[in-house]
Amino acid sequence: MQIEKTAELNLLWGTLILEELARLGVQHVCMAPGSRSTPLTLAAAKQTKLQQHLHFDERGLGFMALGLAKASLAPVAIITTSGTAVANLYPAIIEAWLTHVPLIVLSGDRPPELLDCGANQAIVQPAIFSQYAKQINLPTPDLAIRPESLLAKIDEAISNQSRPVHINCMYREPLYPSTMSANFTKYLSTLGIWQDTSQSYVQYSSAKLQSIPSQESLARFVHGKGVIIAGTLSPKESPEALILLSQKLGWPLLTDAQSQLRQHPSVIGNIDQLLDQPKAKAILQQAERVLVFGGRLISKRLISYLAEQKWKRYWQVLPAQMQLDPSHSTKQVWLCDLHTFASLPWPRSSQVNWALQLTQVNDSLETLFQHQIDNGEFGEAMVIRSIAKSQTPSQQLFIGNSLPVRLYDMFAPMTPEYGSVYTNRGASGIDGLLATACGIAKHCKTLTTLVIGDISQLHDLNSLAIARTMKTPFVLVILNNDGGNIFNLLPIQDEKLRNDYYRLSHGLEFGYGAAMFGIAYNQVDDIEGFHAAYQDAIEFNGPSVIEVTVAQDQASQQIAKIASWVKQN
Secondary structure, three states, X not given: OOHXXXXXXXXXXXXXXXXXXXXXXXXXXXXXXXXXXXXXXXXHHOOOOOEEEEOOXXXXXXXXXXXXXXXXXXXEEEEEOOOHHHHXXXXXXXXXXXXXXXXXXXXXXXXXXXXXXXXXXXXXXXXXXXXXXXXXXXXXXXXXXXXXXXXHHHHHHHOOOOOOEEEEEEOOOOXXXXXXXXXXXHHHHHHHHHHHOOOOOOOXXXXXXXXXXXXXXXXXXXXXXXXXXXXXXXXXXXXXXXXXXXXXXXXXXXXXXXXXXXXXXXXXXXXXXXXXXXXXXXXXXXXXXXXXXXXXXXXXXXXXXXXXXOOOEEEXXXXXXXXXXXXXXXXXXXXXXXXXXXXXXXXXXXXXXXXHHHHHHHHHHHHHHHHHXXXXXXXXXXXXXXXHHHOOOOOEEEEOOXXXXXXXXXXXXXXXXXXXXXXXXXXXXXXOHHHHHHHHHHHHOOOEEEEEEHHHHHHOHHHHHHHOOXXXXXXXXXXXXXXXXXXXXXXXXXXXHHHHHHHOOOOOOOHHHHHHOOXXXXXXXXXXXXXXXXXXXXXXXXXXXXXXXXXXXXXXXXXXXXXXXXXXX
């Protein structure tokens, strides 16, 4: 092939790849600037089927793609140049792998002759994500390699894939075609009708298999005292079906913060505290059967309850085969979507409403929270409860890791209306949270609130550049307690050691950061100020930052005080 045609063939391969990804269901492509990825970038720029998102920081770019994929329930493509640009995607790829989110990394790469020879920006990129992504390592574009081979390889890699895929694309220079004078008609002629259709070259049927119990198995399972546990569930999984199942069986439904049901009036939402309350714990210890939907529970007490209880029957329902049980209990795992499983012809349990007293204790805890938190001193739990109370079904709440998600899990109010809840709890890192929330908001285009800690936000300052592009209400609530104050909850006896090596006070505020990116900003230190600032923010079509200044030990002291009251009643 003549060297002047190299750039044009590079672009043709990039065009074929992006077109096939669009046909395979990709809706969004996220791009960071770079030279070696030019054939992919140029192809994406002219691809009308894909929404394009750009960001200069690959780490934030990866997490934005994660959010877009979570919200769209479709694979999202990411284009980066070579070298450490690819490595910066690693945290988002790990999170996506653990939580079964389909990201597709398209990395530009140097050709083989430029590796291990001191060439600029050249690293070994195949297998850079280790076990956390399926690898496809493409050769440099060559007319001797048929286009149908390229498309078939892409189709097999992406079809039915629920986890990250890394497609490494080696390109020789030149990368920038001055014209498109090359005639590739003969080269493309073997693709047949593919060029005249909108379907992928190779079409795979769905690989989803479902297993469900027999009517006899259902009857045996519900014969006794049981509980239903809702773990991490997507808003699109129809988790409300578990309410009807709970009512039909007459078994209590214990909910995690990530179940989408934590605030529903008909569930047991305060399970973390109930398992620390003698009367409630005694009731729960009568349970003989457990039906778990999902996994990745936040409450350590709930995890321990599942592990330590002597279950006669333990069923877990998952959408795909995976191990989501850190206690490695013996159980029956059913691979089935939630709605189908909950809608089976379940018979009434022989022990209907056996745990009604649990509801009364759960309600009493909500009364306690109203008194101790809502009418108490200003702090993080008060802010989180205030935000949770204001959510409606059309809104979205993204809860940051570390202390915020635990406070929501422990203290979220029971309300008749609430929005969708998102988290990043695969690896539970504190990086990329703002970028992920932005990705979710960009796809759904509806009011989104992110509650995040100060250390987490310091990790993701660059993603304020993504937030500034929001055209719908996007509220970033930063809980600034001057450090990683979740470590106040750890049993570290030496307070100086805690301060110097765990909490890491920083003395920073976020006003100038918001100003740098041109984002509206408010700082508040009381609930009246927060209510006013939050109301302004949700009515503004764009991004807002609300920095909530609280004392370092307020949350930990309040948690301890409430725990003491719960144990004594």
